[in-house]
Amino acid sequence: MEGEHACRLLDISPGGARLMARIVPPDQTRVVLMIPSLGRIEGRIVRREGEEFSVAFNAPQRKRDKLADAITWRFNKDRLGLDEDRTAPRKPGRGRARIVLADGVIIQANVLDVSVTGAAFECLERPRIGEPLRVGEMSGRVARILDNGFAVVFDPPQAKTSGPEAA
Template sequence: MTRPVDLSARLDRRKIKIAARGAEERRRHRRVRLSLTGRGLSPSAGEFTCTLVDVSPGGARISSKTPPEKGERVVLLFDGLGRMEGEVLRAGRSGFIVRLQGSQRKRDRLADAITWRFNMQRLGLDEDRTAPRKPGRGRAKIRLRDGVVIQADVIDVSISGAAFACLERPRLGEAVRVGDMQGHVARWLDNGFAVAFDPPADRS
């Protein structure tokens, strides 16, 4: 005897999966403010200078005195982010918005580069990725999602995260705040835990 198929339950589970994928996509495509000068190339404007206003792996807002036209395909080059290509969604006198195109691997590399550039000055680190970590000093306050504050010694810090020594170890994946930076618990250490920093959302 075959068991009846609960179609409503299947549909509910499918909706949950679709919603989860959508939330993940929105999280990965959060725009962050990042001011970088660069160059662009389009059929109507030719080669032009421009300034990056904000960016995510999926799109960017660009300031330029000679913006390309809506619907054009543009090539952009910014120091530290590399070459980006995409389609102009909106254009005005002072700039334009572009939807970036590329493989998933290229988007992942761009996400890493955006995080690196955004956090570089805030952490007082230089461009040299061959020595990405530097020893930490002092103690840090780490605030968990439920409001609990952990006092921990800083082991080391880098563009992408930091390691802390303490007796407490929050759950893996738990969202935390270190100073004015947000992140999540990436892994446990023998004497503490490590936090991976998240690029903050553009609040404009």
């Protein structure tokens, strides 16, 4: 039973999820869940009953901690009517970017999204969080590691001065 199958998320925690589907995989089947706003999560089927089944996630503690934060935010965001927690709206990106790390290493990456304050990139390379870099004329630092790449927060623009004080 390979391939993609639609399912409905009934319940989720940092350790696993309960789902409903017309086609239920056998026990111990490895699955990859793509959950909107939470991303890609791997696990194994641990329990089945009718059209419902439970998945135990196979994720390191760091990913479980991030998942717990994301679940908490999503629950409270909807319940309390909050807006997204971004400081600037993001727009879908397109094309490729040339990213230069502080040590001179150049990364070619797909642009996932961009805003005035940052951008997200898809690539195999994962620089360290906090590592300084340049994207075109913009300088910044790595803010987060994503499943498929990393996100950058840009440095604030420097105020340009003119006249004798600038010398």
